[in-house]
Amino acid sequence: MTSVDYQRIYDVVKRIPEGRVATYGQVALLAGLPGQARRIGYALHALPDESPVPWHRVINAKGEISILPDPFFGDVQRMLLESEGVIPDSNGKYALSRYQWKPEHR
């Protein structure tokens, strides 16, 4: 069932600006769940399609889409990122040094 932590994860993901990406570990850390990157995957997988959460802006630490085994969502994610100006390298990997979101501390 939907846990409160999930809502917290979604809130963090919603803060990722357009044209930027964040890693699972980074989201986990910002959501107050350090070292629990796997939970981010669960939360996003359980996310309904109509959700305002930009789940496609979350990628793994290697700068790749972690859902590649799933041809459908993997393709959807890559398409959504491309529509925001996030283009992968020739390797098919995203340059984190260039696209990774750096949250402003306030």
Next chain:
DNA sequence: GCAGTGACTAGTA
């Protein structure tokens, strides 16, 4: 309740 699995990561070889 235990064992396996997973949209992960960091470390080691």
Next chain:
DNA sequence: ATACTAGCCACTG
């Protein structure tokens, strides 16, 4: 550079 391991914890059978 790739491959394997351990750690993390919720979900499933």
